[in-house]
Amino acid sequence: MHCSVYKGARRPNTYVFVPGPDDFSALSPALRDTMGELIHVMDLVLYPGRRLARAEAGRVMRSLLTRGCWVQLPPDADHLEPASAASHRAAS
Numbered sequence: 227m228h229c230s231v232y233k234g235a236r237r238p239n240t241y242v243f244v245p246g247p248d249d250f251s252a253l254s255p256a257l258r259d260t261m262g263e264l265i266h267v268m269d270l271v272l273y274p275g276r277r278l279a280r281a282e283a284g285r286v287m288r289s290l291l292t293r294g295c296w297v298q299l300p301p302d303a304d305h306l307e308p309a310s311a312a313s314h315r316a317a318s
Contacts (some may be wrong), residue, residue: 227272227287234261239300241267243289252294 231247232242240297242257242264243275244250260263272290280298289296 227290228269229272229286229290230269232264233266233267235265236260236262241298243270243286243290243296245294249294254262257297287311 227245229243230243232244232249233256234240234242237260240261242253244252244263247266247269250264253261268277272283272287274284274287278286286296
């Protein structure tokens, strides 16, 4: 499965995985506002068992298929307000 990865200009170490280049159709306006400008980082081919830094590839693939995106938060998401962190986790 192919995907494109973007980082948010306003959220350091926060990444959004989407099914293809510039396919932001599954991202809510609130998430887009929170992330700021989305900057392309890389394209990946995902497959079960592929090593990713902070998530299991199978879980990312399922999220891309069912929700249209995967949001990867930094390991320490304490810099987000509690309500914002919860809404971002719900998106992932």
